[in-house]
Amino acid sequence: MGDGSRQPQDALVDRRSFLVRMGALSAAAAVGCTPVGSGSGAGPAPGRGDVPVDGSPADVGTATGAGAGVDPRAAESFFRELPRPDLSGAAPTDSAEFTAWEAGALLRDGRLGALEHTEAYLARIRRWDGVYQAFNEVTAEAARARARALDGGAAEGILHGIPLAVKDNIHTAGVRTTANSHIFRDFIPDRDATLVSALRGAGFVMVGKSQLGPLATTRALTPDGEVTTVNAWTPGNPDVSPGGSSSGSATAVMARLAASSLGTQTGGSITMPSRAQGTTGLKPTFGRVSLDGVIPLSYTRDHVGPLARDVRDAALVLQAMAGEDHRDPRTLGLPPVPDYLTAATPVEEGGRARVRWDTRLGIFPDWADGGGDGGQNRRAFLREAESVGVDVVEIPVPDGWDELTSGAFNAIRLVERAEPFLPYMKDDVRLMGVTLTSFLSGLFVSGDEYLKGQRAKLALLRLTLEGVLDRCDVVALESHIPFDMIGLPLLALPVGIREMGGVELPDGVLLGGAPFGEERLLAVGTAVQARTDWHRRRPPEPSPADEAWLRRPGARGRLDLDTVAREAQ
Template structure:
């Protein structure tokens, strides 16, 4: 990444923080028309299916299903029906969806079957997190405040996906206002981890867990999430998925119920790096309704970056890449094996990278909590009148309302200093860096990708996170694609639970942890 790009990103981060402080950008409404035309995808977006995926359409990745549909071997209608069948059989256990748009999806699939092929997302069924606006469909953010909200139009990201041929299967459960794992507004657990459906105490990840469980449980080909504090990378790590949190501004926030304007990042949760690249290619781009998206470097060829390179039978990195390893990373067998495997890929080298100066201080709770006033300020009128609307997360919202301006300003300065040190003291030594968690990259707006690297002794997925420089999603995807070309963790799928009846729109999502466990016994 050039020094010019670093300086531009530093200046942009300062501007976004200043804009957030005014409150003028807290709510961004999508325009009535798509900000840009259909995305351009490379040939790598179509992949001949693996033999083992041919027997079950829901096992096909997006790229494999795209190949099947393009070549007339699978219809969008058949693919949608296969996913609806699994939703009908298993979502009574998984509780991944709060709204299933069965008839709308069937109609869209029939229409797609009659239309000219539009690209790799043509006829592909997706799950949409319930903080993304969907025209004429309730968008609740799993909260009391929005329980009857019916948006007049789609979020920009949803518009981009459907304009590229995707089909919305339904809206997924999430943490109330994106603050916890998926629960009801009063804190009762809804969505379970697809790998441990009989044990609701196993964390399925962050607030995007409805989408993650729907994709891991083969009830959607891919889906959308949002990350403010790990809610794309965490559920990806917990459920054997590949989730990409892009650079701040790569994807428009217009039409997404906000949590933190400076830290909210929409992005995909997918089966592998190639699918994540296809999804982000469609979602990304400039939007007049979101100033964060304007004036950025062009979106690179993400699909090509996520296509593995093989030379004389050996997988190699698309670009020579230095992978930074921070102190304390290799503390588990899975991480050590992962580093050894990655080091064996041609073109990839591991380098030890020290933690930047004052790392513990700048990434600690004291400065991390400055996000709270930013999320509370737009809701102050409601906080003053009826605290019940905030449900189980009310304490955090009150904490934000009570935090002083001095702490907020000090935190913003600390954030800027941390960003400068990450760019100068980490990325002067490496191109990407392995991380033990999403902090501080989601604080700083830098891109990161979560992906599977193995399983624990208990059979639960283990993942890791790779962070990159501003606008460096292509480099991240290239490393993960090379790793996934020499491993098969990402192909593993959870066993199906015993089929349960699908709950209706009225009672879906009102199941507590004890009831989930009781159903499985």
């Protein structure tokens, strides 16, 4: 069974060597921090041609450089073989309902234009974003100009003509990048983040900057705590969290205001909004996507990844931006970027979807035992996983796992936000708004405690590799925290609907993978999505009553200092 021609990258990583090498690289890794705000130095953004290339193993080799992992033949084959949406209906189809890969195929066929497709999204943004507030800034004119230019050329990039939202803590040349904060309120970078450059190279159209929790710490609020973005499933009820901090990124995708979006994750900020709103969210292995031009929250835990309609869309975005970047040393010396598009393409056996590679899915005791919708959804997910050939195995929780992933060790990350933001706090603590506590608290973790935290990460990694991922290839997790701490990949998948307090909301599972195990996660996710429609469900449009309610001053409510600190990512 499966794809015998090639192994996924997680099978090629030498886990024993991974552990042996731990001791050698600790202190030296502290170089190359991204300056806050002023990081948009002069000079050209690195493109595919100006990144140093090192030797890549022939068995998995690809080019290096952000976005350079795209194999043109694989991309062409990917789009050629995709099923096309049915356009034969009497009513015109709103192209904003297409997934990115569906639209990409039509754009390549010449049956959809980039400007036409972009206008479909801009129309929805114009109509609905007053309700959702998914965007901090909409770049309509720039998007149109970009789409027109793309229509004048051949469809070569894998994101050709695809409208995306970029989280507003990622530098975009000439477009405000505020991190939704007082500090960066008027900051306009003079160049793109490396990952944005890579996406431009792949042909994407930026429709706007998606809203986030202030400085990427919590659900989307104004810097002083007033709720902005709402959950796309409950636009009339701002008390229901859209998930944070990539709140606007998730809402934009689910409300069809963008085909996919970019999120960042330090403490669940891609996977939590994905689970809250039913998007497919992928947090790649730390270092897989450059953090150059991303306003830092934690040097050792920040990640960039896609929030998407489905696994294939997530693979498209990741493929376009993953890779080495000489501006970010944390991306150097890692395994080459593999072919995510193939990994995300379902395979069939006897007319039924099967997982591409033999895979064991580990679940901890009780993970699937819960009652109510949540437990039923998890069991349904496991049944579907088994039906595509995944071997589900129960694994024990390793001794020490709970302690090493506790709130106390999680709090160690606060040092890494206190240090870069200290100058601003010295200038005026009010600049931090409602997020002040978590930034200030980091100044009270002592040096020995911070060091203990970094040592604990190695202990947790050993536990994970030797006590969890030696028994399975993918593990179902309750919380994102363990894999955020040690930089391993996470995939959030929608698995149905659950009722909470009389409200129907999407439910999602969280899968963790081995180092550079993105292909495996994509393969599992796409096989399950080939058999289910959970990822295709979308919320209804906001009602007139929702719109009327949200127009009332103060209707969205606010979060206070203590709540923000408790929920800090």
